Amino acid sequence: MQLIIANKLYSSWSMRPWLVMRAIGLDFEETVTPLRQPDTAERIRVFSPSGRVPVLIDGEVTVWESLAIICYLADKFPDQQIWPNGAVARAHAMSIAMEMHGGFQALRQACPMNLGKRFAAPTMGDDLKANVARIEQIWRETRARFGGDGPYLFGTRFSAADAMFAPVATRIDSYSIPVAADTRAYIDTIYANPHFAQWRTAAFKEPWHIPAFEEGLEVIEDLKGAGGT
Amino acid sequence: MQLIIANKLYSSWSMRPWLVMRAIGLDFEETVTPLRQPDTAERIRVFSPSGRVPVLIDGEVTVWESLAIICYLADKFPDQQIWPNGAVARAHAMSIAMEMHGGFQALRQACPMNLGKRFAAPTMGDDLKANVARIEQIWRETRARFGGDGPYLFGTRFSAADAMFAPVATRIDSYSIPVAADTRAYIDTIYANPHFAQWRTAAFKEPWHIPAFEEGLEVIEDLKGAGGT
Numbered sequence: 339m340q341l342i343i344a345n346k347l348y349s350s351w352s353m354r355p356w357l358v359m360r361a362i363g364l365d366f367e368e369t370v371t372p373l374r375q376p377d378t379a380e381r382i383r384v385f386s387p388s389g390r391v392p393v394l395i396d397g398e399v400t401v402w403e404s405l406a407i408i409c410y411l412a413d414k415f416p417d418q419q420i421w422p423n424g425a426v427a428r429a430h431a432m433s434i435a436m437e438m439h440g441g442f443q444a445l446r447q448a449c450p451m452n453l454g455k456r457f458a459a460p461t462m463g464d465d466l467k468a469n470v471a472r473i474e475q476i477w478r479e480t481r482a483r484f485g486g487d488g489p490y491l492f493g494t495r496f497s498a499a500d501a502m503f504a505p506v507a508t509r510i511d512s513y514s515i516p517v518a519a520d521t522r523a524y525i526d527t528i529y530a531n532p533h534f535a536q537w538r539t540a541a542f543k544e545p546w547h548i549p550a551f552e553e554g555l556e557v558i559e560d561l562k563g564a565g566g567t
Numbered sequence: 568m569q570l571i572i573a574n575k576l577y578s579s580w581s582m583r584p585w586l587v588m589r590a591i592g593l594d595f596e597e598t599v600t601p602l603r604q605p606d607t608a609e610r611i612r613v614f615s616p617s618g619r620v621p622v623l624i625d626g627e628v629t630v631w632e633s634l635a636i637i638c639y640l641a642d643k644f645p646d647q648q649i650w651p652n653g654a655v656a657r658a659h660a661m662s663i664a665m666e667m668h669g670g671f672q673a674l675r676q677a678c679p680m681n682l683g684k685r686f687a688a689p690t691m692g693d694d695l696k697a698n699v700a701r702i703e704q705i706w707r708e709t710r711a712r713f714g715g716d717g718p719y720l721f722g723t724r725f726s727a728a729d730a731m732f733a734p735v736a737t738r739i740d741s742y743s744i745p746v747a748a749d750t751r752a753y754i755d756t757i758y759a760n761p762h763f764a765q766w767r768t769a770a771f772k773e774p775w776h777i778p779a780f781e782e783g784l785e786v787i788e789d790l791k792g793a794g795g796t
Contacts, residue, residue: 387708388666388701399658403669406661409638413657428642429628432635437617439669440632472617479616 339366340395341407342385344373346541347562348551350451350505352392353537355407357501360533362411362418372546405439408498422492422499427484431492434476435502442506445469449509450551453541454562457555459514473506474521481524489527496531504528514558568595569624570636571614573602575770576791577780579680579734581621582766584636586730589762591640591647601775634668637727651721651728656713660721660728663705667731674698678738679780682770683791686784688743702735703750710753718756725760733757743787 341359343352359366371381371391379389386393386402393402394410401410412420421428444465449457460466477491486493490500507528510517517525528534542562570588572581588595600610600620608618615622615631622631623639630639641649650657673694678686689695706720715722719729736757739746746754757763771791 387704388662396658399654400662401658402662403665405669406658406665409661409665410658414654425628425643429625429630429635429639432638433617433629433631436632436635436638436668439665440634443672475616 339364340369341366342369342371342382342391342393342395344371344391345544345546345548346370346537347454347544347546348373348451348548349391350508351390351404353451353505354404354501355392355394355411356537357496357504357531357533358408358411358420358498360536361496361501362415362420364411370544372544374548374550375546405435405502408435408501412498419495420498422484422495422497427492430480430484431497431499434480434491435499437476438502438506442469442473445473445506445509449513449515451505451508452512452551453508453538454560455512455552455557456559456561457513457552458558459516460555462515470510470515470517473503473510474517477503477524478518478520481520489524489530491524496533500528500531504531504534568593569598570595571598571600571611571620571622571624573600573620574773574775574777575599575766576682576773576775577602577680577777578620579737580619580633582680582734583633583730584621584623584640585766586725586733586760586762587637587640587649587727589765590725590730591644591649593640599773601773603777603779604775634664634731637664637730641727648724649727651713651724651726656721659709659713660726663709663720664728664731666705667735671698671702671735674702674735674738678742678744680734680737681741681780682737682767683789684741684781684784684786685788685790686742686781687787688745689784691744699739699744699746702732702739703746706732706753707747707749710749718753718759720753725762729757729760733760733763 341356343349343356371378382389382391388402392404392407394407401407421431448460448466480491481488484492490496492499507525511525570585572578572585600607611618611620617631621633621636623636630636650660677689677695709720710717713721719725721728736754740754
């Protein structure tokens with residue numbers, strides 16, 4: 339299997355299937371096609387009909403959308419519990435994963451993923467406030483109902499739902515958005531996940547820097563420069 | 568099973584799982600909670616943790632997102648081929664369904680679903696043009712590769728991919744967006760689908776009209792008033 343992704347520092351959609359593939363111990367080849375390079379479009383087009391990453395190549399199969407990759411893997415490896423076991427938990431996991439996939443535009447727009455910097459909190463307009471409140475509610479309710487002894491949304495096992503929300507956790511952290519203690523605890527859980535930590539370390543070693551992704555934002559800490567590597 | 572949906576005239580997300588449920592011949596109760604009424608929020612909250620519709624209640628299971636409902640049903644009824652058979656076709660179907668679910672913002676913003684009217688074409692900015700071009704490409708490539716004798720994206724059977732794109736087909740039609748002949752043929756296929764036709768007829772009979780959904784748009788035909796019922 340080959341997973342084509344973009345910059346680990348910036349690509350939230352790339353991170354999601356990568357974390358799932360690591361969580362289930364898959365052996366796969368990883369190809370990074372950095373964004374905003376002269377040959378980026380051309381390099382991605384070779385693999386991806388939509389012109390976007392991530393893309394998974396598995397023999398004759400091409401899957402080119404982060405959540406589609408996760409669903410494809412869940413189908414292919416039913417014993418790996420990529421979605422949690424049990425109809426009620428599974429339906430809940432799918433619901434929150436798809437809610438994330440199709441929503442939270444305000445947060446995604448105001449706070450692009452950037453693992454290498456910490457920024458001052460953005461102006462919290464109503465939409466952004468509502469996004470953050472809903473995220474806190476989703477994590478709180480899911481963990482209360484299905485989390486058991488934790489630390490993940492559905493207990494001790496990192497699931498597709500955690501993968502979908504991992505970049506969200508980094509945004510809340512990177513953009514200094516104030517949240518409740520239990521929300522903070524879940525963010526810390528994501529940062530403590532060994533595969534996430536590997537991804538982040540690799541992101542810090544990348545040579546690329548895209549100033550456009552920081553335009554208009556106030557940097558308060560440079561984590562990458564500050565010895566994050 | 569109970570499916571809670573919003574106005575059939577306007578709710579593209581409600582239409583998707585409903586079409587799938589009809590396609591596989593499911594017996595279910597349908598509850599319409601009309602949008603923009605004084606008690607809308609309260610009525611939806613009873614069923615939906617996200618405050619949005621559609622929501623499917625299946626015994627103890629609650630699923631509240633259109634694509635999550637479709638994936639839940641595909642899991643529950645594996646013999647119904649909600650996703651097409653065969654790993655390659657299935658991965659392709661998931662990819663285009665999820666690409667639709669997370670994208671095409673320009674089209675969704677400029678052309679809200681409204682089955683009852685025909686509007687003058689919107690100003691075709693670059694984003695909107697790119698959205699329409701990509702939709703045409705998806706339908707063309709999918710039908711060429713997997714459509715066989717058609718008429719649907721994956722052949723003779725209406726799949727989750729068709730359900731995801733059905734409201735898109737109506738937008739292109741309702742907003743007089745110029746498309747190629749093969750694209751038009753697929754749109755006609757959607758309009759000819761008996762369950763879609765039922766949905767549309769029911770939409771025409773709804774008593775609600777929400778002027779905010781037409782603000783700034785130039786109506787060129789009132790289909791609902793013109794005896795669509």
